[in-house]
Amino acid sequence: MVYVFKRWIPPRWNELLDKALADFYAEFISRVQEFSLAVRKDAEVGLHHTWKILPYEGTKEEFTEKAKQRIVDLMQDAFKNQQKALSNCLKADTWLFSLIEMGQIGIHHDSVVTKRLLSNCVAGSRLKLATGHFNLRRINGYLNTQMFSAMFDINGAS
Numbered sequence: 296m297v298y299v300f301k302r303w304i305p306p307r308w309n310e311l312l313d314k315a316l317a318d319f320y321a322e323f324i325s326r327v328q329e330f331s332l333a334v335r336k337d338a339e340v341g342l343h344h345t346w347k348i349l350p351y352e353g354t355k356e357e358f359t360e361k362a363k364q365r366i367v368d369l370m371q372d373a374f375k376n377q378q379k380a381l382s383n384c385l386k387a388d389t390w391l392f393s394l395i396e397m398g399q400i401g402i403h404h405d406s407v408v409t410k411r412l413l414s415n416c417v418a419g420s421r422l423k424l425a426t427g428h429f430n431l432r433r434i435n436g437y438l439n440t441q442m443f444s445a446m447f448d449i450n451g452a453s
Contacts, residue, residue, distance in 0.1 A: 315380065319373050319393055326369055330362040363400040370395060370404065416445035425450040 329343040332350070342349065348358045373393070396405035409424070416422055422445055 315376065316393070319369075322369055323366070323393070323395075326365045329365060330358070359400045363397075363402060366395060366397060366400070366402055413447070418445065421446040421448070423448045423450070 329346045330348075330350070332340050332342060335341050348361060350358050394405035394408050395402055412422060412424075424447070
């Protein structure tokens with residue numbers, strides 16, 4: 296699975312990808328596929344065999360809550376695994392972890408964590424953020440209205 300992700304992600308990130316991170320992304324994609332419509336081999340549109348709620352039938356709240364729970368459960372499992380790994384690696388100077396932003400189902404992990412990181416940096420520290428998805432206009436607007444004693448390098452997709 297690591298090979299597949301190394302082909303999809305930018306070359307500069309290839310060395311940062313390890314098995315645990317690749318496994319997280321593979322499971323994340325699988326869970327999103329569960330509640331996403333897909334075109335089957337017979338050219339019909341349908342849901343994953345384990346998912347019973349169409350996003351346009353029934354209540355939006357029921358669909359949203361169940362989809363959100365599938366992703367939140369994965370994130371909680373990943374957090375527990377990261378806590379275990381952290382105890383084995385006390386000398387690390389870099390943290391690499393996934394932040395998820397899926398506003399349509401009520402997950403705002405990326406925006407909350409990013410804002411907290413930007414707001415609570417130790418004076419004189421340097422924070423480097425790289426992402427392909429967060430809203431740089433919103434982050435830059437936030438940065439421009441705050442007084443910081445840290446340096447920030449933000450690399451995002453345009």
